[in-house]
Amino acid sequence: MNSNITDTNDFFKDKVLGHPAGLFVLFFTEMWExxxxxxxxxxxxxxxxxxLFDEGWGWPREHASALFGSYVGLVYLSTMLGGYFxxxxxxxxxxxxVGALLMxxxxGAMAVETPFFIYMGLGLLVFGNGFFKPNMTSIISEMYxxxxxxxxxxxxxxxxxxxxxAFFGILLCGYLGEKIGWSYGFGLAGIFMLFGLIQFWLAQNIFGDIGLKPKKEEQTKASTSEEDNDKRVPFSKGQLVLITICSALGILxxxxxxxxxxxxxxxxxxxxQMLGLEGNNFVILTxxxxxxxxxxxxxxxYSQLTKEKLIAVTFFAFLTIFFWAIFEQSPNTLTVFAKDYTDRVLEGTSAYIFKVINTLIAIVPLGIITWVLWLLFKQTFAKYKWSNIILATSFVIVWGVTIWMISNEFKASSYNVTYSNVNGKTEEVKIISSEAYKENDVIxxxxxxxLSIYDQKEASNGNNKIENGYLIDGKGNQVGECLAAKVVGFSKEPKPGAFGTTVNNVDVVITNSLGESVSKKVKISSEEKGELNVGDEILVKIAHSIxxxxxxxxxxxxxxxxxNSAVEIPASWFSILNSLFIIAFAPLFSKWWESKYNPSANMKYGIGMFLxxxxxxxxxxxxxxxxPGAKTASVSIIWLILVYLFHTMGELCISPVGxxxxxxxxxARMxxxxxxxxxxxxAIGMKGAGKFGENIDKIADTEGISYFFWMLTIVSVVVGAISILFEPIIKKLMHGVR
Known part of the structure; x- marks a missing residue:
């Protein structure tokens, strides 16, 4: 193929849906990424x-949010490095x-689940995203x-x-991770990234000269071909040193x-400590x-015109920080809310309706994309046979996993079971399983x-009481056993994935309802450890997870x-609603932006923050x-569905605009x-999302988890109001740009 293309017309000889076949090679590569x-x-x-019983790491939410915020923040910072290279x-x-290989x-490393491989995997993903993310769109730009x-x-x-x-990744990886095992979810993500890499590599000649190693003379030509005569302000050595210092401090x-x-x-x-600030805070503020x-x-x-336009961009960048800090609660606190505070078990008719809807939203998009794949095959199979075979293999696998998931969900039922617990008491609980059982079967x-200590805070809550060895909440529900115990010692054990640190335990002897003495270990905080001594009599709360x-x-x-027919919705499932709503509403918002009612930039940001x-x-x-202090609840799923509906509309107002x-x-030169x-x-917004998430437990324990989300509501309203109030000023600074 003659790849020395100057007018790019050759790309349009093999078309799929009116566009070059190369666009759809990028489409499927990006889809798997x-x-x-x-x-x-x-x-x-x-x-x-x-x-630990669920094969996780048992971290506090504060620690998980801190690492999550740093990870997603570094993903966006790394794009600057990848773009430069x-x-x-x-x-x-x-x-x-390179990016696809690193990812x-x-x-693959994360599927191993050990501390070393999890951290190494996150590091590879950060650099991989940095190389991959900014350069796919660059190839499209050159092609068109x-x-x-x-x-x-x-x-x-x-x-x-x-x-x-994003839709199928969350749907399938989330299902496998939560229902089968974490390593299966992490591993499936790696398998499809590998397919995307191989498919792109085998079909890369379809792009001609686009994206090849840049030639020195082309860079020189690009740098001297600008037509604007605006004032230049080159970076001095001192400024470059300052940028290096800022970057190093920020990354550290x-x-x-x-x-x-x-x-x-x-x-x-x-x-x-410095100037009354902790070292970490002092460094980032500096x-x-x-x-x-x-x-x-x-x-x-800069000249007055350029300076004013740059101030406008900086203003929108400032607003963007707050948007992403709140929007990115989706895989963080909103997923935690789905897991611990939402009633995700549907039974009877509602369960059947969900199973049908879940089937349709999985099969219909997959069918449409498979049809697009067939159109691509017809145009490119002769030239890029092996790339198409790899792509077809990936779709066979994704169809197989999807059908298996749907089949499993349709077989799922709820079983009320009775059993004798380890303390000899008869319990009745409900479990969800895809196995086919009937009444009176023994499983x-x-x-x-x-186990946890029943502390003074719980004891002073007038809504709680202890009856016959059970802790009863204000609604009359049994929330666990509460038995007398004697402190006999203290011990430590390794804490998974926590840089070699340990967990404090208090060793106790509990007398159960049968009069038997049972030795147990109860995880305690450093604060609780300081209040306990050997020989103390305490109450131990025992919650059962069946x-x-x-x-x-x-x-x-x-x-x-x-x-009864039932389904337990995975906590990660709600995140697919964002992609689903984007596909549904993006054409409507696009029409809005093209109409005479197209709002100004400030109004778009304001509307987005209000949504x-x-x-x-x-x-x-x-x-x-x-x-306050509740660790579980059963809130209706409708509230999470509404969250993702309004947040997606907010994203469509802000994300494509910035x-x-x-x-x-x-x-152009800047x-x-x-x-x-x-x-x-x-990146600051992404890290801000983690910072917000770190405080969910502190606020939930003292004020209630609702208070945490009301705080984020108020922040969103204030930022939206600032955007609208500053419209006359920013409009003047933009000098007619819409």
Whole structure:
């Protein structure tokens, strides 16, 4: 193939749906990358916070949120590094290959689930995303360089690939991770990333010269071909040193922040006090002040027109921080809310309706994408046979997993079972299983005990009381046994994945209802340990978590007393609603932006933040009845569905708009620097999402979890109001750009 293409018309000889076949190679490569990225991300916080009995790491939510925030923040920061290497050294195409390979290795490492491999996997994913993410769209831009009228349609098709990948990644990886095992979810993400890499590699000649290693003379030509005569403000050596210092401090902080929390201070490179601030806070504030000082100084050096446009971009970047900090609660606190505070078990007719809906939203999009795959085959199979075979194999696997998941869900039933617990008491519980049992069958279950100290806070709550060895809450529900125990000693055990730190235990002897003495270990905090001494008499609360014993290893037997059609919705399932709603509403919002009613940039941001506020208000209102300190609840799923509906509409107002205004307002020679500023704002927002999430337990314990979501609602309203109030000023600074 003659790849020396100047007008790009050759790309349009083999068309699929009116666009070059190469666009759909990128479509499927991006689809599998997003499948792996979002599939893994949906499981991350759930895996870290899952109990040891559920094969998770048993982390506090604060630690999981800290690591989550740093991970997603670094993903966006790494795009600047990947973009630089692609532009200057290896080209777009090799950057995509390197990124895909690093991400494949990263997902494979995470499937091992040991601390070393989990951290190594996250590191590989950060750098892999940095190389991959910014360069796929660069290839599309070059492909349509002389066909600007078709570029909007191309990006729309590509964006559908992004959302299709996110949808199926969360749906399938989330299901496998939660229902079968975490390593299966992480591993499936890696498998499809590998398929995307191989498919792209085998079909890369379809892009001609696009994305190959840049030639020095082309870079020189690009740098001297600008037509604007605006004032140049080159970076001085001192400014470059300042940028290096800011970058180093920021990266060290974003790495040290979760490490210090997870290790409980054992690993903290900023373990000092300065000006009344903890070292960690002092370092990041210093970096931000230095960077803002440099940014303000440089703004004063440009011409009045350029300076005002750059101030407008900076204003929108500031708003973007708050948008992402609140929107990215989806895989963090909203997923935790789905897991612990939402009634995800549906029975009878409602269960059947959900099973039908879940089937349709899985099969219909997959069928449409398979049809697009067939159209691509017809155009490219002769030239790129092996790439198409790899792509077909990946679809056979995804169809197989999807059909297996749907079949499993349709077989799921709820079983009320009775059994004798380890203390000899008869219990009646409900389990969900896809196995076919009938009434009076005897099955094996796991009776998992979770022990905690019944503290003064619970004892002073007038709604709680102890009757016949059971703890009764204010609604009359039994929330666990509460038995007398005697402290006989203290011990420690390794804490999984926490930089070699340990968990404190108090060793107690409990006298059960049969008069037997049973030795137990109760996990305690450092604060609780300081209040206890050997010989103390305490109350120990015992909560039971009953699971169907898939491996038939438990000696606990239970008798089935009744059967009903049921489904337990995975906590990660709700995150697929974002992609589903984007696909449904994106065309409507696109029509809105093209109409005479197209709002200004400030109004779009304001509307987006208000929609974000409405979403948070929905979940806050739904959680109103949850008492402070409660660790579980049964809120209706409707509130989470409404959250994702309003948040998606908010995203459609803000997310596609931001980068568009950077390209419109910033002079061509400065666009790389301002994109860097923009992605820095997004990274700060992502880390902010983790910071918000770190405080959910502290606020939930004192004020109630509803209070936490009301706080995010208020922040969203305030930011939206600021955007609208500043409209006259920003409109003037934009000088007619819409």
């Amino acid at each position: 997003r499948f792996s990225f979002y599939g893994m991300r949906a499981l991350l916080v759930l895996f870290f916070t899952a109990s 692609a532009d200057k050294i290896i080209g777009f195409r090799w950057a995509v290959v 494949t290795l990263g997902h 360089k002389n066909h600007q009228e078709k570029k909007d349609g191309a990006y729309t098709i590509f964006y559908m690939g992004v959302n299709a990948g 902080w974003i790495l040290n922040d979760p490490a210090a929390k997870i290790s409980e201070g054992a690993f903290n490179i900023f373990d000092f 970096a931000l002040v230095l960077f803002l000082g440099l940014l303000i100084y440089r703004l004063t050096k 094996k279950i796991k009776d998992i005990q979770s 699971k169907y014993d898939l491996n038939q290893t438990s000696q606990t037997t239970a008798t089935i007393s009744s059967v 974000l506020a409405i979403g948070m208000a929905c979940v806050a209102f739904g959680a109103n009845g949850i008492e 980068l568009s205004y950077v390209s419109k307002l910033v002079p 666009i790389a620097f301002m994109f860097g500023v923009w992605y820095l704002a997004v």
